[in-house]
Amino acid sequence: MKVNYTGFQASEVSPYLEVHQALKAADHRNGKPDVLAYTSVARMNPYQALLYRSFPDHGFAVAPLLKPFELRDLMLHKSRASSITLHLHWVNWVLAGEPDAQRAQTKVSGILGRIDRFKQLGGKLVWTAHNVYPHDAAHLEAELALQQGIADRSDVIHTMAASTTAALAEYTNVDAQKVLVAPHPHYRGAYEDVTSRAEARAVLGIDDDETVFLVFGALKEYKGLLRTLEAFDQLLDQDPSGRYRLLVAGGADDHPDVQEFISRGLLHDRVLMEPSKIPGSKAQYFLRAADAGLVTYTRSLNSGAALLYQSFGLPVLATDTPVLRETLPPHTALFLDANAAVDEYAAQLKALRALARSTTQTDVLDGIAHLDPSAVSSTFAQDLRSRLGLRQH
Incomplete structure (x- = not known):
């Protein structure tokens, strides 16, 4: 049978x-x-x-x-x-x-x-x-x-x-x-996780000295994708020697803002994008290649993505809501107002780089052990x- x-x-x-x-x-x-x-x-x-x-x-x-x-x-x-x-x-x-x-x-x-x-x-x-x-x-x-x-x-x-x-x-x-x-x-053990940071970066074509911000999951208008791209561009203008990379992976809907984000991202030399659903076995390459995760949504309640990032030892920049403040350990997360100006967003991205450099994977994983x-x-x-x-x- x-x-x-x-x-x-x-x-x-x-x-x-x-x-x-x-x-x-x-x-x-x-x-x-x-x-x-x-x-x-x-x-x-x-x-x-x-x-x-x-x-x-x-x-x-x-x-x-x-x-x-x-x-x-x-x-x-x-x-x-x-x-x-x-x-x-x-x-x-x-x-x-x-x-x-x-x-x-x-x-x-x-x-x-x-x-x-x-x-x-x-x-x-x-x-x-x-x-x-x-x-x-x-x-x-x-x-x-x-x-x-x-x-x-x-x-x-x-x-x-x-x-x-x-x-x-x-x-x-x-x-x-x-x-x-x-x-x-948390998602520890729920996704295949056997690759190293070096292998993941080699697979995706990312250099060792780049600071990589990750947007992982379904690409939707409410996630504020265009604002993220604008803030990332401003960060590049302010710190041209910073070696930053925006890594994007997830299935996209047909909303005009999402389609514009994809069109601009595919032509951007500091954005690396896979605008399609990512099989569970391949998620590890994006998560292990990243230094930090972004959940800077314009409308948010809970965020599985935030806990997925943290389950791979990544600090996050998240929309400042009471629920996310309650969920994420303060020593491994930064917060951004949903209506923050682009320059404030860019400043938080730079601060996220510093947090990623000062925070170990153990720090992040210890913070979610109770989950x-x-x-x-x-x-x-x-x-x-x-x-x-x-x-x-």
């Missing part, structure tokens, strides 16, 4: 199959497992795998929900499970590609109705607040109505920092009694069981 990689591609019998397989693989020695089905499913980013790493040890059967509209099928397993919980992560799938504002509102009402029916049948709901609202929101009013509806219906609202609730307040009213804080785990994925996952699983009123495992 050929392996079919259940949970990686939806089939005709999804999501029944994924929950069935999760229950079969679960430990039943302490009774029926508690099913936790999560969506949307992100395979390129190992965040979810890290977050749920220890859940099986705490009585959960974790299953990907590849067809998120098919909530009713989750309850087909009610007799086989002690409980069934739906964990919503990013919810941009609800309105993705919808051009009409009125139809967007109808879709919001529809999915909230399905969630209501799921809960009426005994299901529990958890929502993780990843962003203040979806990055590519075309119908902001509808997206915020959806987000508020989910927050109102959630039994638990998972945030990655205590300051998230205040950051959301402008857009979504969150009941503080529902909030459960579980930090973003060990197994420990974060185990604590989250235990706390979630308690908050959902599940029997102790």
Whole structure:
């Protein structure tokens, strides 16, 4: 029999199959497992795998929900499970590609109705607040109505920092009694990491004496890419002997600002760019070649990229938000106001070079040691069981 990689591609019998397989693989020695089905499913980013790493040890059967509209099928397993919980992560799938504002509102009402029916049948709901609202929101009013509806219906609202609730307040009213804080785990060991700095630089064509600033991950307008390029150019003008390099890697969308950034970057002799999705095995070349990472977004809540940089021992320059201040160790990070002028941004880039030279990888890794994925996952699983009123495992 050929392996079919259940949970990686939806089939005709999804999501029944994924929950069935999760229950079969679960430990039943302490009774029926508690099913936790999560969506949307992100395979390129190992965040979810890290977050749920220890859940099986705490009585959960974790299953990907590849067809998120098919909530009713989750309850087909009610007799086989002690409980069934739906964990919503990013919810941009609800309105993705919808051009009409009125139809967007109808879709919001529809999915909230399905969630209501799921809960009426005994299901529990958890929502993780990843962003203040979806990055590519075309119908902001509808997206915020959806987000508020989910927050109102959630039994638990998972945030990655205590300051998230205040950051959301402008857009979504969150009941503080529902909030459960579980930090973003670091990525140490989640990506292939066998190459050296020298080999990585040789592969990419970067000299040993260059200071390399890295922008890694999806290239989106909200990441302020053009402002980053302008600040980098100003730094080159101010310090022409500095030997700086801007390294960019990640899949690009079709926003005009992103396309302009790519066009200018490809012609820039101090910018090295790979504007396409980077396989996990190749991420190490960009991360090991860099001296520091940039997460200077114009709109930001949490940042997996910041922790990815730090997981490879890199100091970062990040947008100055309460959540990122709470997340990043102060001795390994610098901060920049989201509305800072280009000259201030350039000055912080120069300061980042000094920080990179004075900070060791050990300094950075020690600062995120408390974000060990197994420990974060185990604590989250235990706390979630308690908050959902599940029997102790």
